[in-house]
Amino acid sequence: MKCINKAMTIIEKESPFKQEALSRALLPESQYVWYLGYGSNMCKKTFEGMRKIKPIKSVACEVPNYFLSFNIFGRPYSEPAFASIYPHSYPKSSITYEYAKNVHEHCCPGLPFKFDPEEPEKSLPPILNGVLYLISKEDYQRILMTEGGWGYDDLEYGYKAIDVECITYDNQKIVAKTLSSAPASIESGCQPSLRYLNLLRVGAKENNLSPAYQDYLISLKHFEITTTSKKIARVLFLISSLHLFLFFMFISILSLKFGKKIPKPVARMLNFAMKLIRVNYNFFFKPLFGSGINNGE
Template sequence: MASIVSRVLFGRRHNASGQTPDPAKVAEPVTTFPSPNFKESVKYLAYGSNLSAETFLGRRGIKPLSQVKVRVPSLTLSFDLAGIPYKEPRFANVRPREEEDQELMGVVYEVTPEDYRKILTTEGGYSVIEVTCIPLEPVKGMDSFESKTLIVPGKGTRTTHEGLPSLRYLNLLIKGARQHSLPPQYQDYIANTGYYEARTIRQKVGSVAVLLTVLPVVIFLFGIRNFVSDKDGKAPKWLNDAQVFCFGQIWNLYDYVWKPLYGDGESTRHSVKKADEVVANAGPATETDALLVKAEEVTAVNWREPESSQA
């Protein structure tokens, strides 16, 4: 049953072997960065759940040519992409960095054009932008380089309401940061965001009720998307519109029905200061996490702009 769900969610090209790559091995570059095909390859910056080996190489089935950890002075990490109330209130996004902000850190994967199209297919949405990346460790003959990354612009975010990621999602980011040996201070910075926790009986009942309402929508919409998208990962406009409408209605339901009934489902904060606290509090990953991963992709759908229009 689990493999059937994964195929529905992640498409016909999903890695269905059931084998999750060893994170210790995945974190090692396939070849020395940059690869011999650097000019022809696509450079893709991961900063959120794609830092995790289980997500990027396991469920998405991507095979990087090489990889390098970087900092991005022009961007900062933000959690303003609305997901599922009570369960996954916010997902990672980026925004332009202001003076007091922590600069973004992540990993740039060198991938083939075919694997890049697969990334766009499995991500479901976002706008593609190019940013300047600076390697965290010296790379011979290269002080900086340009890379593509994904962002949800303001119209696709819920910035007018405070919101937090779940413990599951925060742990996924920290695990990815650890697999790639990003600086401990940056890992603690991610952890210091804190996470949403359903504390009252009302909130816990709401968590179950809302999840049972939303997950069938996620499975249905992405089951369709994987079969009607073209080779570049672009779905028909009618499907994009349907997904945006459905998730807009979910948050309308939250604002006007679920929140008055079940209480706060996006900003009840559990504070932590260190990455170790997040890892210690998080439970083991399960196959149902795949459903929650897809929720992130659904919420971002329809915000990707044509690459030719990006700076």
């Protein structure tokens, strides 16, 4: 009882943000969940700053059955792609040229592809590294509500929640919740913006991910606007989709403010809007102005 009273005294003296984090540290174990961050959520600026989530604990880890990918279709010409994960289930002896090429297209576009049949595993990117966060279930729901998918796993676009087995750098196995791309959101060959890629690089450094993995993130190529036509396309695409992006932001802010998932009909409407953005790009902007998702077209 004295320990609880002392803890509550400490909480009362802290800032509102720290009060909330300390209060959650007193929750029973059943109210915690391990969440794997591998994209921009590795960065404190995003996770603690923008999302206002203060983890109880954070641990660097590897995820042997997945690679980091950038196959979530984003906003062409400005934020072409967002991070996701790509499954890796082939043993070293079974890696084929076709498999390695497919992984490369989803995970490291912009980098040259080389296949060595003698050592095929060297044709693959490093296995996924990330940050395990111990957070409250309430905070985990906040993550689901603000990512594409809005907490519903049956929508075509955005992210869906899955369980993954992680291994910490000191060799502990932890099963964590994380987010993976929904089928209709997948687009191979996408390159992230420099702004987005730098969030991953900063997050990897802040959480002391392995030097080799940090070097890999540094080696990745970002999307660049190199022609006048693509500069024009960036402005026109933003104007044509601005009302939808503003609506996405408005709905996400409301969801966070009231701590509830948006109604399913609204989520379906947002899902349909994302489909319209994809159609607008594929059938008008791309043929007219060139690729808005990578530097190779």
